[in-house]
Amino acid sequence: MDEIGQKLREARLEKGYTLDDLQQITKIQKRYLIAIEEGHFDALPGDFYVRAFIKQYAQVVGLDAAALMEQYQQDIPEVKPENVVPDPEDSPTRTTTKPQSRGARLRRFLPQIIIAVAAVVIIAVVYGLTLTSQRSNDTTSDIPVSKSSTKDDSDSIASSKKSSSKSSSSSSKTSSSSSNKAASKSSSKKTTSKKSSSKFSISKPSVSGSTQNFTLSHFPNSGNKVTLKASSGTAWVSVSVSGTTTWQGTLESGKSHTVSLASGTTAFTVSTGNAPATSVTINGKKAALKSSTSVVQTLTFDASGSN
Numbered sequence: 001m002d003e004i005g006q007k008l009r010e011a012r013l014e015k016g017y018t019l020d021d022l023q024q025i026t027k028i029q030k031r032y033l034i035a036i037e038e039g040h041f042d043a044l045p046g047d048f049y050v051r052a053f054i055k056q057y058a059q060v061v062g063l064d065a066a067a068l069m070e071q072y073q074q075d076i077p078e079v080k081p082e083n084v085v086p087d088p089e090d091s092p093t094r095t096t097t098k099p100q101s102r103g104a105r106l107r108r109f110l111p112q113i114i115i116a117v118a119a120v121v122i123i124a125v126v127y128g129l130t131l132t133s134q135r136s137n138d139t140t141s142d143i144p145v146s147k148s149s150t151k152d153d154s155d156s157i158a159s160s161k162k163s164s165s166k167s168s169s170s171s172s173k174t175s176s177s178s179s180n181k182a183a184s185k186s187s188s189k190k191t192t193s194k195k196s197s198s199k200f201s202i203s204k205p206s207v208s209g210s211t212q213n214f215t216l217s218h219f220p221n222s223g224n225k226v227t228l229k230a231s232s233g234t235a236w237v238s239v240s241v242s243g244t245t246t247w248q249g250t251l252e253s254g255k256s257h258t259v260s261l262a263s264g265t266t267a268f269t270v271s272t273g274n275a276p277a278t279s280v281t282i283n284g285k286k287a288a289l290k291s292s293t294s295v296v297q298t299l300t301f302d303a304s305g306s307n
Contacts, residue, residue: 004054004072005037011061026056033057039075047077202287202301211298214287219303222263227281228270229256235274241265253277270299 012022023030032053035043041050051069054076058065069076200219205212228237230251238248239259246268247259261268272278275297280287282301289299 003039004068004075005039007068008054008057008061008063009037011058011063015061017061022057022060025060026053028053028056041077050077200283200285202282202285204288205290205299207290210296211300212290214299214301216282216301216303219266220283224261224265224283225258226261226268226270227256227258228272229279229281230254230274230277231279233274233277235272235278237273237278238271239268240271241268251278266304267300267302270301272297272299 012019017025019030019033022028022033026033032044032049035041036050036053036057041047044050044053055065055069058068199217201217203215203217205214207213226239228239228251230237230253233253234250236248236250237257239246241261246261247257249257251257270280273296275289275295276291278289278297280289280299287299287301289297
């Protein structure tokens with residue numbers, strides 16, 4: 001065993017290191033460590049690695065690397081001028097890479113740069129098209145709202161004109177038929193109003209003589225319907241808004257009639273000549289009429305302070 005190798009081995013044992021421990025610390029392969037301890041320097045990749053590994057070995061086991069290499073200078077091979085290229089399989093874990101020129105590095109990363117720029121351009125184009133399409137859709141969606149608003153205004157005017165005329169029994173039947181047609185045409189628009197009136201409620205009535213007063217809570221601004229039905233006999237019924245009769249007629253037993261209220265209506269009155277046989281349903285909710293000895297009843301519904 002070589003003297004320098006013997007000294008390194010003794011220092012290692014004194015530190016309590018195994019060859020595996022030393023390999024883990026220095027990252028030098030175990031076979032090279034054994035070759036150094038046994039003085040088989042020719043087993044290492046080259047003279048440069050002989051000196052480098054011995055120096056690193058000495059530092060880890062606590063020896064003065066410079067003094068050790070000077071003491072055993074005659075046993076350590078000198079580094080030759082020519083560069084020795086070790087076998088890839090025998091090369092040490094630590095390798096050095098020759099610095100590349102700036103131009104070579106640029107050429108190496110040029111494809112990645114081109115791809116990155118192209119990706120940014122594509123993302124910008126897609127974002128621009130999406131934004132333009134969204135703005136176009138927003139502009140288009142405003143059109144039906146305007147038409148619907150115009151149509152609602154027209155319906156309000158038509159309903160006001162109808163409510164301004166009082167007619168006989170036969171003319172009221174004609175008005176009833178016309179109202180039914182109008183209600184059929186606007187049925188699709190009322191779906192939204194029904195959804196918005198999910199919290200709508202009718203209070204219990206307060207009775208004053210032959211008058212029953214109801215309060216409407218969360219009453220929608222438009223799309224409201226009042227359904228009148230005669231359940232157990234013929235009943236004469238009328239609906240009025242602000243003192244103007246909107247509809248009046250005679251309901252046969254088991255028959256019903258629906259009146260569509262104009263937008264913005266907050267109060268209306270239902271008069272019946274046969275209260276025990278009459279039921280009133282507003283937006284699908286039935287009013288709880290109190291039984292009374294008076295056959296003729298006036299039912300008032302007020303939503304002016306409910307919202």
